Amino acid sequence: METTHHKTATREAWLAARLDLLKAEKELTRRSDELARRRTELPWVRVDKAYRFETDQGPASLAELFNGRSQLLIYHFMFGPDYAAGCPSCSSIADGFNGIFVHLENHDVAFSAVSRAPLAKLQAYKQRMGWRFPWSSSSDSDFNFEFHVSYTQEQAQPAAADDGENEHRWSTRFAAMAGTSRATYGCEQPGVSAFVLEDGVVYHTYSTYARGLDGLWNMYQWLDRAPHGRNESFDAEPWLRHHDRYGTR
Numbered sequence: 001m002e003t004t005h006h007k008t009a010t011r012e013a014w015l016a017a018r019l020d021l022l023k024a025e026k027e028l029t030r031r032s033d034e035l036a037r038r039r040t041e042l043p044w045v046r047v048d049k050a051y052r053f054e055t056d057q058g059p060a061s062l063a064e065l066f067n068g069r070s071q072l073l074i075y076h077f078m079f080g081p082d083y084a085a086g087c088p089s090c091s092s093i094a095d096g097f098n099g100i101f102v103h104l105e106n107h108d109v110a111f112s113a114v115s116r117a118p119l120a121k122l123q124a125y126k127q128r129m130g131w132r133f134p135w136s137s138s139s140d141s142d143f144n145f146e147f148h149v150s151y152t153q154e155q156a157q158p159a160a161a162d163d164g165e166n167e168h169r170w171s172t173r174f175a176a177m178a179g180t181s182r183a184t185y186g187c188e189q190p191g192v193s194a195f196v197l198e199d200g201v202v203y204h205t206y207s208t209y210a211r212g213l214d215g216l217w218n219m220y221q222w223l224d225r226a227p228h229g230r231n232e233s234f235d236a237e238p239w240l241r242h243h244d245r246y247g248t249r
Contacts, residue, residue, distance in 0.1 A: 039206055042205060042206055044196065044203035044204065044205050045203060045204045045205075046201060046202075046203055047062060047195070047202040047203060047204050049142075049146070051138070051141045051142070051143045052138075052140055052141050053065060053114065053136040053137060053138055053141070053143070054118075054119040054136060054137040054139065054140070055112075055119070055134065055136045055137075056119075056123070056134070060136065062143075062195070062202050063197060063200070063202050065110060065112050065134075065136065066110045066195075066197045066202075067105075067110045067134075068110075069105065069108050069109055069110040069197075070108050070196060070197050070198070071108055071109040071110065071194070071195070071196050071197070072109070072110045072111075072112070072194070072195040072196075072197070073104065073109055073110070073111050073112075073192065073193075073194055074111075074112055074113070074114050074192065074193045074194075074195070075090075075093070075094070075097070075111075075112075075113045075114070075190075075191075075192055076113075076114060076115075076144065076147065076149040076189070076190055076191040076192065076193065077090045077094065077113040077114065077115045077135070077190070078090045078115070078149075078178075078185075078188040078189065078190050079115035079116070079117040079121070079122065079125070079178075079188070080115075080116050080117060080150070080180065080184060080185070080187055080188045081116055081117050081118065081139060082180050082181075082184050083117055083121075083178045083179060083180045083184075083185075083188075084178065084179025084180065085125060085177065085178050085179050085242065086115075086125055086129075086178065086242075087174060087178050087185070087188070087190070088174050088177050088178065088240055088241060088242055089174065089190065089240065090190050091129065091242050091243070092217070092219055092240060092243070093190070093213065093216060093217050093218075093219075094113060094129075094131060094133070095129075095218075095219075095243055096217075096218040096219075097111070097113070097131065097133040098130075098131055098132050098133060101132075101133045101134070110134075111133060111134060112133075112134040112135065112136050113133060113134070113135040113136070114135075114136050114137075114138050114143065114144070115135070115136075115137060115138070115144075115188075116137070116138055116139050116144050116150055116188070117137060117139065118137055118139050119136075119137040119139075122135050122136075122137055123135075128244070129242070129243070129244065144188075147191070147193055147204075147207060148189070148191070148207070148209070149188065149189045149190070149191045149209070150187060150188055150189070151186075151187050151188075151189075152187065153183055153184070153186075153187055155187075156183070156186045156187045168182075171185060171186060177241065177242065177245075189209060189210075190209065190210075190213055191207055191208060191209040191212075191213070192206075192207065192208050192209075192212075192213060192216065193206065193207040194206040194207070
């Protein structure tokens with residue numbers, strides 16, 4: 001009879017181990033609550049620059065992206081001007097946006113993804129993926145560069161040179177899935193930025209990047225609770241794909 005190579009136990013021993021882990025989980029929850037409180041206490045930075053965006057409703061300022069709300073969350077979606085499709089990682093995060101942005105809007109929080117690709121490209125990809133959330137183009141402004149999610153190729157090259165073998169393999173494959181070169185793919189980065197509108201003035205309140213996005217990535221929150229966790233391999237073809245490309249090469 002086949003047996004697992006993983007440690008096994010009786011139900012009683014499992015429960016003891018589970019209760020021990022529960023202590024650590026509760027401590028992490030308390031620590032997370034404290035970090036959330038500290039985020040709200042960060043100082044605000046006034047945004048005086050007149051950034052312009054292209055939206056489904058026409059040209060808009062940063063203040064107009066609030067759409068009548070007092071708060072704004074922006075997801076910096078990796079979709080550069082030369083991409084043929086959105087970044088696979090960003091796309092998997094965005095798969096969860098349809099279900100949440102309505103709730104945010106009814107909690108006085110506007111939401112929009114923002115990318116540098118032209119609006120027509122974003123609209124076509126949005127239709128392909130079946131998404132409804134607001135998505136704006138910042139192609140005619142310095143917004144992405146000044147919020148540290150877009151770089152020139154000259155700026156991106158030093159960081160790319162420091163990539164390890166796995167990181168290089170991963171970014172090359174994801175660049176191909178986005179229909180662009182690795183060099184161009186590396187000019188964009190994901191992130192989240194938060195803003196508040198008070199007395200007609202916009203303030204930047206918070207930004208996070210890279211692993212700071214893990215908590216917003218619904219898929220990984222589920223995988224972290226699965227028996228084998230994230231179970232990722234950089235040696236094989238990436239399992240993560242655009243949701244309409246599973247089962248294809």
